Amino acid sequence: MSNLKYISLFIILLFIGIACTNLDEVWYSAVTPETFFKTEKDVNAALYRPFTHARWYVENDRWRLQEYPADQFAITTKGPHWYNGGENYRYHYHQWTVNDGWIWGTWRGTLMGVALALDTKQDLQNLDYSKVKLTEEDKASHLMQLQTLIAFFYLRGLDYFGGLPIFTSNEGENIPRSSDKETFEHVENLLKEALPKLPKKQQGEAEEGALKQAAAAAMLAQLYFNAEAYIGEDHFDECATICQDIIDGEYGYYELDDDWFGPHDFYNNKSPEIIWSTPSEFNKLQYNWFYADFYHYETYKYFGLDGGANNGAHLQPSRKPTGEIYTEFKLGKPFEKFDNEDLRKKPYIYRGSGKYEGMFLVGRQESPYGITRGTQEYKGEVIYFVDRVARFKKIGIEAPDTASLRSTMADGEENTGIRLVKVPQPNLADENLRNGADNPVIRLAEIYYMLAECKMRAGDKKTAANLINQVRARNFANREDPNPVTADNLDKYRMIDEWGIEFLGEGRRRTDLIRWNMFVTESWWDHKPSNSTHLCRFPVPQQAISGNNALQQNPGYE
Known part of the structure; x- marks a missing residue:
């Protein structure tokens, strides 16, 4: 990563289409913010690059690692098709290896996201925004969005792998992994610092991919929500407090969409439920x-x-x-x-x-x-x-x-x-x-469900049921739910079912099963439990260890 700054600057030049024809005469190691960023367009081009990576990151292999090892999706062999060297079987049967491509792509994609966001953040930090006709408020928003994006990549990496190498600058290489706890605290600190400095969403404002206060708050809630799985600590009370504040509008204006399709349709950037999405445009950054x-x-x-x-x-x-x-x-x-x-x-x-x-x-x-x-x-x-x-x-x-x-x-x-x-x-x-629909990464329904689960775990099943039912009602004609959640029928299986119904296909199922200690202990179609808890983390890919001998493998994969 010691050369990431200069590689990233070259990528940015290509991204905004102004790479020079005399590349042999340009020394990118000598580029400074003052010589590179001339206009607001230059700043935005650099800012958008790590967000473009985030758009890619929340799809593809990251989705596959969440859904195919879980209980809702499968890629069966269909006649002569889709055996794929047994790859699909390995994930379904929890037999993945240190050499599997989805895992390597996710490890690499996670740290690449950190590097791109960190590189841009450091360059913009040193830029005099007045010279590109932007304000200090613009600068603070840009820097804290990038910091939140760094936290997002580390949060997802913690979920997939546990502790990660923690980079705070572009310098250094062959950095060892930090512990699970250290990575957890790094994410926590990044989000806590960024949250109050981000803008709030206003009523009627469309969601166009920028990170606002509620997005950072939701990520912090997600961190606390899964803390038992990540670091063996109960932080459900902290999660519940943040979720209630989001619902109450403390971090901006959001409300549940009236229609089930609102957060997903062609115009979902206008849905009041979307807290953060990655934009998609026909023939451009397609969500396809x-x-x-x-x-x-x-x-x-x-x-x-x-x-x-x-x-x-x-x-x-x-x-x-x-x-x-x-x-x-x-x-x-x-x-x-x-x-x-x-x-x-x-x-x-x-x-x-x-x-x-x-x-x-x-x-x-x-x-x-x-x-x-x-x-x-x-x-x-x-x-x-x-x-x-x-x-x-x-x-x-x-x-x-x-x-x-x-x-x-x-x-x-x-x-x-x-x-x-x-x-x-x-x-x-x-x-x-x-492909006009944006990819909803965080939506208000998730906040309702997180708060419901926290209430359920605290013994308040009545409130939990009411929160879930507020979301469920829109799925039925005249909002008449034939099977609402009640304090009597809400148990861990009904709760995990409700997560699965509302968020089917949204790339989170493995995390929910792990949080409920069901991922390696329960059966589903053509899948028997292994009771091997090390499978709740993916291995560090062999390609990563080969390139960095300071990395240690996760237990159970040595």
Whole structure:
């Protein structure tokens, strides 16, 4: 990292499109803020670079590490496709290794995010803002946003790996890992210092990706919320206090969206529920990484779009091959956890002009725009997505009947599993809306649920139920919930189910299971518990250790 400053400056030059043709004559090690930053545009270009990295970071492999080792999603082998050298199996069965790419990408991406934000922060710190016609208030906001972003990367890294190398400048290399506690305290201190110096969101203000007070407060609440898993300490009371303050408007104006789709739709930057999101624009910084993974090769016809997908990921099954709901385990079964009257449980259909209904591709895949037909086992047939995993086409060939079919990660077909459409897709007539939805990283519903869980753990189940029900109500016609949470039915399984229902596919499931001590102790579809607590942390990648012999491996992976 000793040369990161100069590498980052070169990246920034490329990013804003003003790299010189005489690069051999420019010594970037001699660049100073006064010579590089000439205008507000230059400052913003540098500021946006680490935020661009954050947009990438909250997607892709970080999402995969949260969801595929947990109980709601899977990538089954479908005929000859998606074995992927056993990678998908390793995560589902908790058999990952120190050489797995998702883990290396996440370690590297975490520290790269720290480096980019730290580099920019140090340069802007030394800049006279008046020379670029900006104010000291602008400078304070920029610096504290970058500090909060550094805290965010360390917070996520702590969740994945435990203690990390703590960098406070661009100098130094081969730095050893700090302890879990030291990393926890580093995140805590960064956020506490930044929080009061950040701006507050005003009523009616759109969310455009900037970090404000409530975002820093929410990250601090997240740190305390999971403190038992991180450092073995109970900080639920501190979390509850912060969550209540956010709800009460102490850190800016936020309120729950009236509609279930509001925090996710094409215009979700206007939702009063969004605390922090990463922007997405058509043909620019697209929030589209999931499209290829989730949807069938010909789902684009159902959507009325162009461009196929890879037919990989889907919800884990709620039902056995025979159609019976699994009763052998309590976790998982994500589609069946939604009440039948839940508006989200409808099949996804785009209605035009930015309006849509439903959140799943389920059942017969025929829409007003087209039909999804099979290309593999069901070639030419209309695809019917089922909430089951089995090779039904093998009946009469390798199995006498449905009851004889196996249901494991190796037994998928091209129509296996229900597909999530949390991020809406328009048709070609409204293609300008495609990938217009921003990625909500923190939203107010999470604050309600964190406070609810804290209240539940403190013995106040009535208040906990009321907080959850305030969010649940919008998911039903006329806000009439057929199965509200009550003090009597709220236990740890109902709580973890509520997290799974509201935040399905939002890249947090592993963390929630770990907090409830369920990640390595509970069963779900085709997954038996190992009771190996070291699996609650991922290993330090071998590539990282090979490049820095000061790094120590996590226990259990030596």
